[in-house]
Amino acid sequence: MGSLKAVITCVNAYVPDYILTNKELETLVDTNDEWIRTRTGIEERRLLKGEGKGTSELASQAVLGLLEKSGTDPLDVDLIIVATVTADMHFPDTATITAHKTGMKNAFGFDLSAACSGFLFALTTGARYVESGNYKKVIVVGADKMSSIMDFEDRSTCILFGDGGGAVLLEPQESPYGFMDSILHSDGAGEQYLHMKGGGSRYPSTHETVDKKMHYLFQDGRPVFKAAVKGMSSSISALLKKNALSPDDISWIIPHQANKRILNAVADYLDFPIERVAINIEKYGNTTAATIPICLWEWEKKLKEGDNLILTAFGGGFTWGAIYIKWAYNGNNN
Numbered sequence: 001m002g003s004l005k006a007v008i009t010c011v012n013a014y015v016p017d018y019i020l021t022n023k024e025l026e027t028l029v030d031t032n033d034e035w036i037r038t039r040t041g042i043e044e045r046r047l048l049k050g051e052g053k054g055t056s057e058l059a060s061q062a063v064l065g066l067l068e069k070s071g072t073d074p075l076d077v078d079l080i081i082v083a084t085v086t087a088d089m090h091f092p093d094t095a096t097i098t099a100h101k102t103g104m105k106n107a108f109g110f111d112l113s114a115a116c117s118g119f120l121f122a123l124t125t126g127a128r129y130v131e132s133g134n135y136k137k138v139i140v141v142g143a144d145k146m147s148s149i150m151d152f153e154d155r156s157t158c159i160l161f162g163d164g165g166g167a168v169l170l171e172p173q174e175s176p177y178g179f180m181d182s183i184l185h186s187d188g189a190g191e192q193y194l195h196m197k198g199g200g201s202r203y204p205s206t207h208e209t210v211d212k213k214m215h216y217l218f219q220d221g222r223p224v225f226k227a228a229v230k231g232m233s234s235s236i237s238a239l240l241k242k243n244a245l246s247p248d249d250i251s252w253i254i255p256h257q258a259n260k261r262i263l264n265a266v267a268d269y270l271d272f273p274i275e276r277v278a279i280n281i282e283k284y285g286n287t288t289a290a291t292i293p294i295c296l297w298e299w300e301k302k303l304k305e306g307d308n309l310i311l312t313a314f315g316g317g318f319t320w321g322a323i324y325i326k327w328a329y330n331g332n333n334n
């Protein structure tokens, strides 16, 4: 018997049907399929279409599937945390809206904003609730409708992002498996390189903020690229060292999907085989807080009880870090 652990007992994700291909992007901005593939690894991404549909739609679809797949009564869920930077609105929070849409009448919820690292921060937070012994079923979601903050006239950003949502169920178990450790960081000096300025309390929405395109994501890609490689590599190294693990002990790295070249560089730096890095950026692009749970969902069938996983991310803030998980079940049993 081990101590009380927060164990991921189920994972699910949802991506919208509409596929935006590199070819279609060629009709919108001065870009080409070859540049996008070679510089980022992205081939297509999904977009959520439809009037009045926000991130809670992506989160709710992922959660409804999770409840069904795990046989969980929505009334038994204690807490839902939604990591997102594209909340439906300033308030109420998207977690509370999602709880309402999915019938979780007894749950409380809140959003967590840490950009592309949001799922790591939310999973660490959710695990602490579960480990306390007071919360039996906690759902952690990463969901973003990035198309809502994309400038489809800016080729440097609109080719990168997509929409999607993923969710995991955390439950307490006396187990050697589950959430083992995490190392998380933030540094506000990164604000200048990656942000969306308009619509917050510093620059409330006005005609001027709209005219100046301040309601779109801004990114200065090169410094972010360098910081992402350094941040993910160093947090993984530190986490391995802290837990007396070597790269050989790790079955999979499940990383945030921002750029395939970043993932190659991180694997090189760690001397970790790229074949054991989960990569699906070609299908979905960068879905911000959703990349890791979508990737876990796609990799679930390959995962085995006892596998050591490292989740890692880097994003706006800057925020970054890594989580060490011992996976608790054989994926092919599902």
Ligand code: UT7
Pocket: 030, 031, 032, 035, 036, 039, 040, 116, 155, 156, 159, 220, 221, 222, 224, 225, 228, 257, 258, 259, 262, 286, 288, 314, 315, 316
């Ligand atoms: O998830 C949050 C964290 N975000 C990241 O980790 C993203 C990190 N950054 C990146 O992944 C890369 O910096 C980008 C993919 C955003 C850009 O790739 P890059 O290799 O850094 O390109 P660049 O911005 O240095 O631009 C190189 C050239 C420029 O042309 P010149 O000045 O050399 O003539 C750009 O204008 O590529 C041009 N370019 C494009 N060309 C065709 C930029 N975007 C495009 C495009 N199509 N879409």
